[in-house]
C-alpha cells in the first residue's frame with residue numbers, strides 16, 4: 001500500500017548545533033543592524049515564525065521590517081556556514097538506515113515537512129548526506145506557509161502534481177520531535193510518530209497521545225512495521 005512519510009528535520013533527522021541557531025542572529029544583525037541578546041524557542045516553529053518571535057524580543061514592529069530580506073539573508077548565512085554546520089552538527093541515531101530503508105520501499109514516498117526555508121532544508125540534508133533519500137520536490141517548507149499546520153496539504157498537492165498520486169491523509173505519517181509535528185498530523189487526519197531526540201523527552205511526547213512514540217529511530221524494522229500499519 002502507498003504511504004507518504006514526511007520527516008521533520010531539526011531534532012528528528014539531525015542536530016544542526018549552535019550554527020543552525022546562530023545564523024538567525026547574524027541575519028538579523030546584517031539586515032537590521034541589531035544583534036539579539038537572547039533567542040526565542042525555535043523547536044517546531046517555522047523560520048518565518050521564529051523571525052516574528054525575534055522581532056517581538058527586540059521590540060520591533062514587523063510592519064517596519066523587510067521580512068523577506070531577513071529570511072533571504074538567513075539562507076545566505078547558513079550556506080556560508082556549511083563547514084561549521086557539518087563540524088558542529090550530527091545525524092541522529094538510526095536515521096540514515098531508516099531513510100535508506102524507506103526510500104527503497106516500492107510505492108512509498110518520502111520527503112520533509114519542516115519549518116526550515118526550502119533552501120535551508122536542502123542545505124542541511126545535503127550537508128549531512130541525507131539528500132539522496134528524500135524527494136524534496138514533494139516536500140513542504142517554512143518558506144511555503146508560515147503556519148506549520150498549513151504545510152501538510154502543500155506536500156499532498158505536490159505529490160499529486162509531481163507523481164499523479166492521490167493519497168488519503170490516513171496514508172500519511174508525520175515524524176517529528178515536537179507537539180507542533182503532532183498538531184500538523186492531527187489537523188489533517190494523518191498519523192504522527194514522535195521521537196524523543198529533540199528538546200522534548202519521550203514521556204512528555206507520549207502524554208500528548210500521538211499514534212506512536214520512540215526514544216530514537218534505531219529500530220528500523222520496527223519503524224517499517226509501524227509505518228506500514
Ligand SMILES: [Mg+2]
Nearest residue numbers: 008010011177
Ligand atoms: Mg523539529
